[in-house]
Amino acid sequence: MEKKVTMQMIAQRAGVSVVTVSNVLSGKKGASDQVRNLIFALAEETGYRRSAPKAKDDGQTYRFGVLIAERYVKEYPSFYMHIYKEITQEAAKRGCITILDVIDEACERIADPVYIFPDAEIDGLLIIGEMSSLFVDLVRGNSKVPVVGVDFYDVDKDMDFIIADSFRGMQKVTERLIECGHKDIAFLGTPRATNSIMDRYMGYCKALLLNHIDHTSLICDRSMGEYGSVIEFDLPSELPTAFVCNCERSTALLIEKLKEKGVKIPEDVSIVAFDRFLDEYPDGLKVTTYEIDENVLARISVNTLLKKIRGNGKRFGIRMVDGIIKEGNTVKRRDR
Amino acid sequence: MARTVTLKDIANELGTSIVTVSNALSGKKGVSEAVRTQVIEMARELGYDNAKQNKSPKGKVTIGVIVSEQYIGIGTSFYWTMYQQAVWAASIYKALTTLEIISTDQEKQLEPPRLAADGAIDGLIVIGKLEKIYLECILKVLKVPVVLLDFRCEESGCSSVMSNNYIGMYKMTRYLLKKGHRSIGYVGEVETNENLCDRYFGYRKVMEEWGVPVNQEWVIADPQVVSQKAAISLPKTLPTAFVCCNDYVAGFLYDRLSQMGYRVPEDISMVGYDNYLYGHSLAKKLTTYNVDMKEMAVAAVRMLLKKADGKSDYYNIVYLDSQIVERDSVKSLKE
Numbered sequence: 001m002e003k004k005v006t007m008q009m010i011a012q013r014a015g016v017s018v019v020t021v022s023n024v025l026s027g028k029k030g031a032s033d034q035v036r037n038l039i040f041a042l043a044e045e046t047g048y049r050r051s052a053p054k055a056k057d058d059g060q061t062y063r064f065g066v067l068i069a070e071r072y073v074k075e076y077p078s079f080y081m082h083i084y085k086e087i088t089q090e091a092a093k094r095g096c097i098t099i100l101d102v103i104d105e106a107c108e109r110i111a112d113p114v115y116i117f118p119d120a121e122i123d124g125l126l127i128i129g130e131m132s133s134l135f136v137d138l139v140r141g142n143s144k145v146p147v148v149g150v151d152f153y154d155v156d157k158d159m160d161f162i163i164a165d166s167f168r169g170m171q172k173v174t175e176r177l178i179e180c181g182h183k184d185i186a187f188l189g190t191p192r193a194t195n196s197i198m199d200r201y202m203g204y205c206k207a208l209l210l211n212h213i214d215h216t217s218l219i220c221d222r223s224m225g226e227y228g229s230v231i232e233f234d235l236p237s238e239l240p241t242a243f244v245c246n247c248e249r250s251t252a253l254l255i256e257k258l259k260e261k262g263v264k265i266p267e268d269v270s271i272v273a274f275d276r277f278l279d280e281y282p283d284g285l286k287v288t289t290y291e292i293d294e295n296v297l298a299r300i301s302v303n304t305l306l307k308k309i310r311g312n313g314k315r316f317g318i319r320m321v322d323g324i325i326k327e328g329n330t331v332k333r334r335d336r
Numbered sequence: 337m338a339r340t341v342t343l344k345d346i347a348n349e350l351g352t353s354i355v356t357v358s359n360a361l362s363g364k365k366g367v368s369e370a371v372r373t374q375v376i377e378m379a380r381e382l383g384y385d386n387a388k389q390n391k392s393p394k395g396k397v398t399i400g401v402i403v404s405e406q407y408i409g410i411g412t413s414f415y416w417t418m419y420q421q422a423v424w425a426a427s428i429y430k431a432l433t434t435l436e437i438i439s440t441d442q443e444k445q446l447e448p449p450r451l452a453a454d455g456a457i458d459g460l461i462v463i464g465k466l467e468k469i470y471l472e473c474i475l476k477v478l479k480v481p482v483v484l485l486d487f488r489c490e491e492s493g494c495s496s497v498m499s500n501n502y503i504g505m506y507k508m509t510r511y512l513l514k515k516g517h518r519s520i521g522y523v524g525e526v527e528t529n530e531n532l533c534d535r536y537f538g539y540r541k542v543m544e545e546w547g548v549p550v551n552q553e554w555v556i557a558d559p560q561v562v563s564q565k566a567a568i569s570l571p572k573t574l575p576t577a578f579v580c581c582n583d584y585v586a587g588f589l590y591d592r593l594s595q596m597g598y599r600v601p602e603d604i605s606m607v608g609y610d611n612y613l614y615g616h617s618l619a620k621k622l623t624t625y626n627v628d629m630k631e632m633a634v635a636a637v638r639m640l641l642k643k644a645d646g647k648s649d650y651y652n653i654v655y656l657d658s659q660i661v662e663r664d665s666v667k668s669l670k671e
Contacts, residue, residue, distance in 0.1 A: 155503070155507050165655075167502050167534075167537070191544060192544070192545060192547075198541055198544060198545055199541070201544070202502075202537045202540060202541050202544075203537075205537070205540065206533065206534075206537050209526070209527070209533075210527060296652075315628075315631075317500075317656070317657030317658065318500065318503050319655070319657065320500070320503075322652055
């Protein structure tokens with residue numbers, strides 16, 4: 001078989017560097033006309049063919065608009081700003097850039113017609129974190145570009161959503177408690193507050209059902225305001241041996257309340273939770289959690305949006321991202 | 337440049353079929369010696385290049401596929417169709433497939449598939465749940481990547497491609513609620529099969545979300561019913577709708593209801609899951625959730641090829657979401 005003609009071969013014959021050959025052939029500057037002509041002549045003579053660009057990367061720079069509700073940005077540390085950072089990094093790897101718009105309450109409530117990114121041409125849009133359904137509809141109606149939702153979902157909308165696998169995550173972390181001999185396990189969270197909290201609650205119920213534990217108990221942890229929620233709850237008079245916490249904010253409050261009562265973690269009560277964004281709680285406590293890899297979430301979100309922009313993504317749907325259990329020191333093995 | 341001579345050219349020239357020409361040239365049976373000689377002479381005359389035509393399978397990737405016998409025992413089955421999709425998906429990526437059906441004994445006696453012999457395959461797709469202990473036994477002897485299709489086994493560390501059972505059934509039940517149904521039963525199994533358990537919790541989720549209590553009398557959870565080995569015992573008072581864990585069960589329930597004189601959807605509504613029901617009159621009528629087998633197969637093959645190529649050793653589980661296929665088994669209860 002004939003050997004493939006490479007730039008190296010042309011460079012040798014022309015007595016120039018490979019870089020020069022590459023520049024000339026790709027139409028870039030930095031070579032005299034004389035050299036340029038010589039290289040073209042050699043390329044033709046040897047039958048040099050540039051390898052086809054990889055199908056995956058069309059080399060185009062796309063601009064992604066990113067929307068985050070103000071209420072998520074106000075929190076510190078902000079989980080969604082962290083996701084945004086990961087998304088920006090993933091986008092950069094693919095030669096794309098992101099433009100962030102923080103949506104305030106008035107805008108989300110659609111007090112005025114929404115003009116998202118009026119001056120910037122964007123090719124696609126990512127919405128990070130749950131926002132009002134009407135707002136999402138309006139944004140989708142107004143912008144002609146593909147929209148992908150990150151970390152929330154709504155089955156009534158024909159669009160793509162990338163979410164953490166709350167259902168299975170909570171199942172796994174609850175099973176961890178059961179393996180350690182716990183049977184009296186309470187779920188801390190308000191299932192009907194959001195889709196993902198309901199999924200976490202279902203995961204907890206599934207773990208108990210599969211392990212033949214009939215006793216479920218639910219402690220609602222928040223009152224739903226019209227805009228966001230306030231975390232508040234009372235400890236039950238009789239404490240369970242373990243808590244499964246739906247989110248980090250209520251985990252922090254639970255630890256505080258238990259501490260006030262003089263209850264020791266994990267000696268008296270064990271705790272597992274979903275998400276760990278704060279690395280450490282007071283007294284060196286590290287909560288055992290189920291966590292997703294934000295980087296994977298970001299990567300899949302960016303890939304999905306790119307596919308839609310390029311017109312390759314055929315269908316809409318909910319994509320769940322798997323995570324792992326991160327061991328902490330808040331679960332105590334009980335004697336069976 | 338001269339056009340490459342094909343089998344068709346030879347067949348046209350001799351006025352026979354391509355199959356005959358192919359058989360004659362490849363030395364197979366079913367061709368008389370006279371015809372064979374004729375074909376070979378014509379091939380020489382036209383300058384047919386056999387080597388060029390028969391691209392050597394060398395360099396092609398071979399994907400092993402195993403399915404447990406219990407899933408594809410009879411007729412057209414869900415997993416047989418899924419296997420077909422896997423073959424098709426492999427062909428898109430120019431990969432070959434080789435199938436082994438695992439007998440129940442083989443699985444019990446922990447006898448690894450013959451496919452697992454050294455160098456025979458570059459990767460393995462397992463369709464449908466195998467016992468964990470058997471899967472572990474395969475992984476022990478197999479040195480190539482494995483992808484599981486339609487089930488998962490986290491302990492094995494194998495990546496999986498699955499239907500999004502939980503979200504799918506959530507969508508189906510929600511569909512009933514949006515049509516005005518509030519007394520909704522469930523037929524399926526819960527504890528013995530994880531895919532079906534997840535579907536049950538998809539149902540539970542919507543009920544919880546809408547604040548509609550689950551009447552335990554209407555939850556018929558029985559593996560014997562799912563495998564159609566036991567009749568469905570219906571509660572005295574019926575709900576207005578049933579969520580069925582798959583289309584087969586929906587068909588089974590439909591027969592039972594018909595026997596008792598109920599009409600679907602006039603008297604009772606139902607939804608299924610899979611969009612796969614062969615040879616049943618309900619197939620054209622049942623509103624169900626589509627399990628996109630084609631997409632699942634493509635995802636599994638792609639994942640496996642990447643792993644076989646050493647490009648990815650990333651462990652993940654892909655849940656593929658799809659859509660409701662709206663037909664005519666649900667009556668709207670809204671005015």
